[in-house]
Amino acid sequence: MRILLTVDDSENSHRAVSYVGSLLRQTPDVSLTLFHVLKPMPRKLMEHGGSENPVIEGRLGAQLRDDQDTWYRAERESECRVLTKAQATLEKAGFDTSRVALKFGHEEDVARNILEEAAAGKYETIVMGRHGSSGIKHIFGGGVTDQVLRDAQDFAIWVV
DSSP: OEEEEEOOSSHHHHHHHHHHHHHHTTOTTOEEEEEEEEOOOOGGGTOOOOOSSHHHHHHHHHHHHHHHHHHHHHHHHHHHHHHHHHHHHHHHTTOOGGGEEEEEEEOSOHHHHHHHHHHHTTOSEEEEOOOOOOHHHHHHTOSHHHHHHHHOOSOEEEEO
C-alpha cells in the first residue's frame, strides 16, 4: 500500500504524521512518501522580458532556467527541516523509516500539486492534517484540505 502523507510546519500536520506512524508501524507492506509543497516560485522567475534576437532570446531562456533551478535548490534546502522533522516523528512512533521517501512539490495551487503527485506516484491514499481556515474559506471550501476532498478521485483520503 502506497500512502502520500502531506506535511507542512503546522501542529495539525505534526499530529497527522504521529497518528499515521503509530497506526501503521506494525504494517510492513505500507510505504509512505512525506510530501511538502514549497511556496510558489516568485513571479520574476516565471518569465524573462524576451528579445527579438534569437541568440539573446536563447541566452535569456537559459539564464531564466538557471535562476529557477537555483531558487528551487535554495528553497528545498531551507524547507528540508519540515520533511526531516516529520521523518523523525515517524521514527519516534516506531515506523520503519526505510519505508519512507521524502519529496517536494512546488506550485501556486497546493491542492492541485498534491493531487497531481498522488496520481503520478500511483498512491492509494492521501493523508492530510486538517488545516485551519478562516470562516470565509470554510464556508466557500477554499482551504487546501477542502479542495483535495472535493477534487480527489480514486483515492482514499484521511483527514487527521
